[in-house]
Amino acid sequence: MSKVWSLEDWDKAGGKYKYSIFFSQIKGKEVISKDGERMGKVVDVVFSPTYFLGVVVKYKGKKYVIDKEYIYSYGDKIVLRERMLFSYLGKKVFNAEGEYVGKVVEIVRDKNGEFRGIVVRKGFSKREISKGKIKLIKTNIILR
């Protein structure tokens, strides 16, 4: 049986094709994290080579790949299970007393690629802050 469908037949098909999504339906869609932060807009998708790997978003002028495992739902917006590390860049960091510590300029990962901490710059100085010292990450970052 031919696996080449006309669009009209595809629309009528059920089974595994019922919940399929076309690139045209997600291109340009806004991506948000489950905690309500904007994570950019979809500009591309990634396949390898026959199955869907994830989406490419443009966030503050740069492009990032988001693995499909982080995608929680597709609707008018694409909702991610969690905030992406790239969104930490540029965030302001405050300590527990509300004193400004600096801005995030780098994400630090361990040898396994796991998030380990952030590098913060204030003026000409930089310092690394481990993830254990971070209390809250939302629009900005608050330390413990």
Next chain:
Amino acid sequence: MILLGDIITCEDILGKEVILPDARVLGIATKLYIDKNKKKIVGISVDTGFMRAELFVGIKHIKKFGKGAIFLSTYPFELLKGKEVVTTQGRRLGKVRKVKRDNKEPIALIIETREGHEEIDYKKIVEIGDVIVVEGK
């Protein structure tokens, strides 16, 4: 017994940044309101920016007076107006028109949808960020 370290002055409050529960900077504290009869601080005024309204924040919404900033414990309802509302399934419901209150406590969001208006129980809010995420399909 009052410890010296627990005492702060106007200088420690005025001109400081005011930080929302989502770590967003709301603005700068510009005024202190004191009930002259009860001799207690009742709130602060926050300058939220050029050509924007000054917000009054009641003392019960202030979580902490830090050395560098003032932390709020709740999100001012005024700031919810105009925010997009999206379900956890990614469905866009609309924008907040108003926050319905009962005895000053929020009970619902009135959302402007394509069809008109919809009321969402305030307890269904999952998170407030750039957008408001609510439970539901």
